[in-house]
Amino acid sequence: MERWVCPNDRQLALRAKLGTGWSVHTNRMSSFQKAKQLNLDEQEQIMRVMQRAEYLDQSEQERIGRLVEKLDNMKKNCIGNGTTQCVLCGDEFGLLGSSPTFCDDCKKAVCSKCGVDTINSARQPLWLCKICSEHREVWKRSGAWFFKAIPRYVIPEKKTDCAKYQARGRIQTQGSRRVRPGGPSPAWHRGRGSTSTGTASYGESSEQDSSSSSEDEVNFNSKHKNKRGAESESDNISIGSSRSSHLYGTHNLADSKTSITSGNYGGAGQLSATESSRGDDYHDETDSEKSSLSGFSRDGSTRSHGVGGVAGSTRYDDEHDNIDVAINQYNKHQEDDEIVSSPDSDSGTSLGCLEFSLLYDSVNNALYCTIVRARGLKAMDSNGLSDPYVKLHLLPGANKSTKLRTKTIHKTLNPEWNETLTYYGITEEDIVKKTLRLSVLDEDHFGFDFIGETRVPLKKLKPHQTKAFNVYLEKTFPLEKDDDLIAIRGKILLSLRYATSRQSLIVRIIRCAELASMDSNGYSDPYVKVYLKPDKDKKSKYKTSVKKRTLNPEFNEEFVYEIKHNELPKKTLEVTVWDKDIGKANDFIGGVQIGINAKGERLRHWFNALKNPDREFRQWHVLSAELTPEVYT
Amino acid sequence: MAKTYDYLFKLLLIGDSGVGKTCLLFRFSEDAFNSTFISTIGIDFKIRTIELDGKKIKLQIWDTAGQERFRTITTAYYRGAMGIMLVYDITSEKSFENIRNWIRNIEEHASKDVEKMILANKCDMNDRRQVSKERGENLAVEHGIKFMETSAKASINVDEAFFTLARDIKGKMDRKSDATTNAKSGGYQLKKDNAPKKSFWKCSIL
Numbered sequence: 001m002e003r004w005v006c007p008n009d010r011q012l013a014l015r016a017k018l019g020t021g022w023s024v025h026t027n028r029m030s031s032f033q034k035a036k037q038l039n040l041d042e043q044e045q046i047m048r049v050m051q052r053a054e055y056l057d058q059s060e061q062e063r064i065g066r067l068v069e070k071l072d073n074m075k076k077n078c079i080g081n082g083t084t085q086c087v088l089c090g091d092e093f094g095l096l097g098s099s100p101t102f103c104d105d106c107k108k109a110v111c112s113k114c115g116v117d118t119i120n121s122a123r124q125p126l127w128l129c130k131i132c133s134e135h136r137e138v139w140k141r142s143g144a145w146f147f148k149a150i151p152r153y154v155i156p157e158k159k160t161d162c163a164k165y166q167a168r169g170r171i172q173t174q175g176s177r178r179v180r181p182g183g184p185s186p187a188w189h190r191g192r193g194s195t196s197t198g199t200a201s202y203g204e205s206s207e208q209d210s211s212s213s214s215e216d217e218v219n220f221n222s223k224h225k226n227k228r229g230a231e232s233e234s235d236n237i238s239i240g241s242s243r244s245s246h247l248y249g250t251h252n253l254a255d256s257k258t259s260i261t262s263g264n265y266g267g268a269g270q271l272s273a274t275e276s277s278r279g280d281d282y283h284d285e286t287d288s289e290k291s292s293l294s295g296f297s298r299d300g301s302t303r304s305h306g307v308g309g310v311a312g313s314t315r316y317d318d319e320h321d322n323i324d325v326a327i328n329q330y331n332k333h334q335e336d337d338e339i340v341s342s343p344d345s346d347s348g349t350s351l352g353c354l355e356f357s358l359l360y361d362s363v364n365n366a367l368y369c370t371i372v373r374a375r376g377l378k379a380m381d382s383n384g385l386s387d388p389y390v391k392l393h394l395l396p397g398a399n400k401s402t403k404l405r406t407k408t409i410h411k412t413l414n415p416e417w418n419e420t421l422t423y424y425g426i427t428e429e430d431i432v433k434k435t436l437r438l439s440v441l442d443e444d445h446f447g448f449d450f451i452g453e454t455r456v457p458l459k460k461l462k463p464h465q466t467k468a469f470n471v472y473l474e475k476t477f478p479l480e481k482d483d484d485l486i487a488i489r490g491k492i493l494l495s496l497r498y499a500t501s502r503q504s505l506i507v508r509i510i511r512c513a514e515l516a517s518m519d520s521n522g523y524s525d526p527y528v529k530v531y532l533k534p535d536k537d538k539k540s541k542y543k544t545s546v547k548k549r550t551l552n553p554e555f556n557e558e559f560v561y562e563i564k565h566n567e568l569p570k571k572t573l574e575v576t577v578w579d580k581d582i583g584k585a586n587d588f589i590g591g592v593q594i595g596i597n598a599k600g601e602r603l604r605h606w607f608n609a610l611k612n613p614d615r616e617f618r619q620w621h622v623l624s625a626e627l628t629p630e631v632y633t
Numbered sequence: 634m635a636k637t638y639d640y641l642f643k644l645l646l647i648g649d650s651g652v653g654k655t656c657l658l659f660r661f662s663e664d665a666f667n668s669t670f671i672s673t674i675g676i677d678f679k680i681r682t683i684e685l686d687g688k689k690i691k692l693q694i695w696d697t698a699g700q701e702r703f704r705t706i707t708t709a710y711y712r713g714a715m716g717i718m719l720v721y722d723i724t725s726e727k728s729f730e731n732i733r734n735w736i737r738n739i740e741e742h743a744s745k746d747v748e749k750m751i752l753a754n755k756c757d758m759n760d761r762r763q764v765s766k767e768r769g770e771n772l773a774v775e776h777g778i779k780f781m782e783t784s785a786k787a788s789i790n791v792d793e794a795f796f797t798l799a800r801d802i803k804g805k806m807d808r809k810s811d812a813t814t815n816a817k818s819g820g821y822q823l824k825k826d827n828a829p830k831k832s833f834w835k836c837s838i839l
Contacts, residue, residue, distance in 0.1 A: 038675075052678070056680070122811070139810050140807075141640055
């Protein structure tokens with residue numbers, strides 16, 4: 001059905017020029033045949049490239065998601081009316097207050113603190129409220145300026161919340177809200193010569209849906225959205241679970257396969273072609289799945305109609321209400337469980353208290369941490385408020401890979417998060433050994449301020465019993481300084497020898513152990529880089545091969561630096577371990593610097609090697625997340 | 634540790650088979666050159682992050698196969714491209730003549746806002762030149778497109794070409810984002826009744 005789509009004006013005009021006929025399908029049929037000519041190897045190779053592109057696309061979607069989320073948060077936290085109050089912070093203008101200025105974009109009144117003085121491309125001065133300036137920034141950074149709508153994105157924050165405890169339908173509706181289809185293909189239609197193109201904003205991006213001509217297209221979009229949405233909903237948050245990447249990967253593969261045979265190479269997400277070139281396979285697929293799809297396709301289309309810029313925020317509130325209801329239900333459901341309050345009153349009460357509950361599911365090896373709210377937090381910002389969020393870590397051995405965080409609630413000392421964060425792959429052994437650290441932090445433009453933290457030894461938990469906590473926060477070390485807990489990323493066994501006969505320093509990377517896992521499958525793909533500094537030409541950079549899927553790789557690779565013995569004391573050996581990622585930037589696992597400026601074991605190792613030429617010295621070194629800073633000074 | 638960047642620009646290289654698209658990209662992304670001809674299969678891309686006016690710009694550069702049989706795949710990538718490099722080989726008259734066809738291809742498949750540039754590659758091989766620089770320039774002027782002679786082998790103008798295209802895209806972006814919001818403010822005309830209030834508050838302050 002609807003396969004014979006009336007071509008739009010632009011297509012007709014072009015086709016008239018080209019003399020390829022009027023039917024959209026002639027073109028597609030010819031492309032269909034051409035695609036068939038590709039042999040298997042070629043298809044495979046193309047698929048690999050597309051997969052690589054998909055990886056990149058994925059991280060780009062997350063990046064855009066973060067931008068959009070930040071803007072949404074800003075919008076959500078606007079409390080003024082924009083006439084007698086500053087639209088952002090709600091400060092009253094008047095005799096005692098400051099005088100308002102008006103944002104050049106939205107024409108609303110803002111106080112001087114919430115405005116940005118800038119210039120436009122023609123170098124004329126421009127006064128914008130922070131929201132409009134952020135809006136412009138998002139518009140540029142996301143590529144929306146080009147595609148005329150915010151491209152498809154994924155809200156990075158998960159909010160597993162209640163989703164788990166709700167019917168599946170609910171997850172899907174949420175999903176469809178979170179991942180928007182603003183891909184370039186519908187934007188293209190809007191783009192052709194209409195004057196409205198320039199005025200698009202977030203809310204309006206939904207117009208595209210209604211403007212896309214075929215019903216199937218809408219179905220397809222929502223299907224896609226939901227698939228992805230549901231995944232990001234449940235998986236984004238997980239740690240140590242291979243589920244998310246695995247699922248995603250197969251999904252992609254299936255997608256691209258369809259694409260190849262049907263001659264539609266839009267599988268690469270952003271670059272999707274218009275409906276006119278969509279293959280039959282897709283339509284068949286949508287048809288066959290239609291029964292299960294009808295629910296969300298409806299959702300998709302309602303959404304695509306009456307939502308304007310303002311409606312966006314109301315929708316958000318709706319979602320929140322739903323979540324509150326769900327949380328209440330969830331709490332009621334858990335009421336018969338043991339609820340323990342353990343206010344820790346001996347520390348100063350000024351930091352505030354945190355309410356949360358923990359549930360360990362030993363069957364699925366999952367630890368559910370529901371962060372409910374905080375009360376009476378210490379104010380960290382000059383406005384007497386904070387922008388609090390909660391960060392979770394599992395100790396010991398905490399590192400980036402066990403970090404989970406809630407959303408930031410802006411400008412409040414009594415935030416309600418009602419978010420469930422989940423650790424996957426938590427074994428009984430972990431429960432005995434590990435401690436959960438919950439830190440409440442205040443988000444700043446640059447980094448964060450530490451408000452307070454609390455720690456819960458997991459052995460306090462009984463499997464399958466929700467345990468509620470309401471505790472006062474304690475002052476401990478801010479995360480970054482807590483390096484023996486945070487910064488250790490593993491160990492490395494190095495061998496150093498100065499060979500006098502060859503006038504060279506021989507560095508052997510033997511093995512690493514207990515490396516931090518950087519990939520979602522719980523492993524890393526480590527390799528080691530070696531660098532003898534200072535070195536202008538960077539000729540001394542070497543790296544080992546990559547060892548796949550391991551946290552305890554053995555390398556046994558040797559690197560030779562031709563250098564005079566008396567020059568060695570001026571040098572520093574920098575050894576860094578990286579996690580090889582395909583299609584995105586490699587992750588830094590940890591590093592160690594060995595030289596005359598190092599301390600302790602590192603200095604001893606260097607000293608021994610220098611003092612005793614032609615003797616090999618082996619030593620384990622701790623890899624830290626920050627490169628030992630004393631060398632820089 | 635993902636490298637952060639401010640903008641992501643998607644570029645595309647098109648042109649006949651063997652004009653040196655892949656080599657240009659190889660030179661730009663890895664600063665290397667390989668004289669053996671390996672025909673690109675379908676599509677490929679490389680990444681390089683550059684800095685312009687203090688902004689980090691990640692360039693995702695799509696390299697396409699020049700061969701006809703991959704045309705369906707390659708054209709699917711036109712739409713997402715913000716900038717397109719049209720490449721021909723100065724030692725091949727045919728590749729130059731085909732530039733017009735490639736431009737027509739862009740008109741059909743690419744976004745109309747796409748920034749274009751014509752590159753005359755292999756300019757190190759002057760002894761075998763078939764297409765003069767003037768003819769290239771004339772063609773570019775005719776279509777209102779920037780033009781550069783390049784050599785991936787001798788590393789002539791390669792960085793310059795990509796930087797120029799990126800700068801053009803960035804310029805367009807800055808202008809567009811102003812235009813977008815200006816157009817939007819038109820929609821708020823009705824709110825001009827803010828103005829009297831403004832003076833009111835000014836009075837009250839004085």
